Amino acid sequence: MPVTVTLSTIPGALTRERGYTTKTIDLFGPSLAREALTAISTVPDIRAAVARFGARVRAEHPNSSFYVSVQLAKGHRKPSGYDAASNRNGFGQDEFMHVLDAQGTDLPSAAATDQALAQGSRP
Numbered sequence: 001m002p003v004t005v006t007l008s009t010i011p012g013a014l015t016r017e018r019g020y021t022t023k024t025i026d027l028f029g030p031s032l033a034r035e036a037l038t039a040i041s042t043v044p045d046i047r048a049a050v051a052r053f054g055a056r057v058r059a060e061h062p063n064s065s066f067y068v069s070v071q072l073a074k075g076h077r078k079p080s081g082y083d084a085a086s087n088r089n090g091f092g093q094d095e096f097m098h099v100l101d102a103q104g105t106d107l108p109s110a111a112a113t114d115q116a117l118a119q120g121s122r123p
Contacts, residue, residue, distance in 0.1 A: 002041050004073035007053045008034040009066040015100045023094065025067050032064060033057045036073075043081045046070060047091050054096040065098035 009032040012025035033056070037049050050068050057066065070091050072078060085091055 001077060002039045003076040003079065004036060004038045005040045005046060005049065006034065006036045006069075006071045006073070007050060008069045008071075009057055009064075009096075010069050011065065012067040013065045013098045013100055014094060015102065017102050021099075023067070023097070032061050032066060040079075042079050043085045043090065046079070046082075046085070050091045050093060051095075054092070058096055066096050068093045068096060 010025045010027065011029035012023065015022045015024065033053070035053055040046055040049060050070060054066075054068050058064070068091070070086065070093065072082075081090075
């Protein structure tokens with residue numbers, strides 16, 4: 001059954017510490033973009049929408065670090081697997097956040113590291 005999903009950005013960053021990663025988001029920070037999508041039916045549809053939305057916002061704001069918030073419209077039923085995907089970054093919500101080390105220095109994101117390895121180079 002199709003649902004309406006609202007995607008928006010929330011400023012934030014990931015920080016890698018010794019053996020763990022923390023996520024910091026500014027819930028009251030300015031949103032860079034917001035978009036409502038209809039006719040979304042499955043978790044893979046949501047994942048694809050988040051990737052397109054995040055890529056568009058990243059192209060418009062290349063130096064920004066943001067989390068992509070996914071919200072269903074009131075009264076709509078969650079697609080099968082929605083809660084599990086939402087709880088484990090299954091929509092790719094964290095893919096547009098800068099990754100920092102414990103001292104606050106930018107590190108390559110997991111996506112950038114994977115892409116560099118796929119191309120046969122080091123990140």
